[in-house]
Amino acid sequence: KKKISIAIDGPAAAGKSTVAKLTAEKLSYVYVDTGAMYRALTYKAITEQVDIHNEEQLKKLLPETKIELKPSENGQLVILDGNDVTAAIREAVVTNKVSIVAASRAVREEMVSRQQQLGQNGGVVMDGRDIGTSVLPKAELKIFMLASVEIRAQRRHQENISRGFSSDMSQLMKEIELRDKSDMEREVSPLVKAADAIEIDTSNLSIDEVAHEIMKLAQERI
Numbered sequence: 001k002k003k004i005s006i007a008i009d010g011p012a013a014a015g016k017s018t019v020a021k022l023t024a025e026k027l028s029y030v031y032v033d034t035g036a037m038y039r040a041l042t043y044k045a046i047t048e049q050v051d052i053h054n055e056e057q058l059k060k061l062l063p064e065t066k067i068e069l070k071p072s073e074n075g076q077l078v079i080l081d082g083n084d085v086t087a088a089i090r091e092a093v094v095t096n097k098v099s100i101v102a103a104s105r106a107v108r109e110e111m112v113s114r115q116q117q118l119g120q121n122g123g124v125v126m127d128g129r130d131i132g133t134s135v136l137p138k139a140e141l142k143i144f145m146l147a148s149v150e151i152r153a154q155r156r157h158q159e160n161i162s163r164g165f166s167s168d169m170s171q172l173m174k175e176i177e178l179r180d181k182s183d184m185e186r187e188v189s190p191l192v193k194a195a196d197a198i199e200i201d202t203s204n205l206s207i208d209e210v211a212h213e214i215m216k217l218a219q220e221r222i
């Protein structure tokens with residue numbers, strides 16, 4: 001059986017990671033959450049009081065930053081320089097700064113290269129913003145997942161509550177819109193649907209329905 005690559009892109013909180021994880025599980029593929037990599041780097045920059053608007057300072061941080069994505073029973077662990085930062089990188093302080101770090105050219109070059117290494121043998125499901133356009137331009141299956149801002153905020157709200165974080169719906173809507181705007185308007189590999197990506201609007205679909213649709217498309221290509 002052929003091991004294909006699956007790229008899942010789309011705006012914030014569209015349900016990409018949940019569906020990507022499920023798809024990877026069903027196919028026994030590796031799941032790579034590229035957003036977690038940008039989040040881990042942002043977390044480190046904040047902790048080390050690096051000026052995130054300073055390209056040179058961000059660039060210096062890269063070679064000394066080790067980010068590992070480890071599969072675990074309840075999802076994926078994110079290990080930064082040997083420390084578990086899985087929960088910490090989901091906090092609002094990181095979420096609200098990550099798009100600034102992710103806009104840096106040096107940061108993107110490094111992260112894209114690391115991600116390409118992780119995907120070089122195929123058998124991978126990767127989710128992010130530029131997977132189909134920059135990281136895995138030859139992926140056999142490219143999905144672009146969409147949903148209305150209201151629905152995405154609602155989902156993130158539920159997720160926050162189930163994780164034990166405080167959460168405010170109208171605040172979330174604002175944050176999601178702002179993050180989408182910076183991700184779409186940045187100069188280096190902005191969030192855009194690849195020409196050969198299949199669009200799925202998940203506004204009225206359950207996670208299982210979306211996963212089922214993606215599995216069907218994957219099976220056609222394996």
Ligand code: C5P
Nearest residue numbers: 034035036038098099102128129130179
């Ligand atoms: O997917 P997630 O919401 O965790 O991503 C966090 C942020 O990381 C995004 O808002 C975006 O700024 C950045 N990102 C990116 N390219 C990717 C994945 C994430 O720029 N491939």
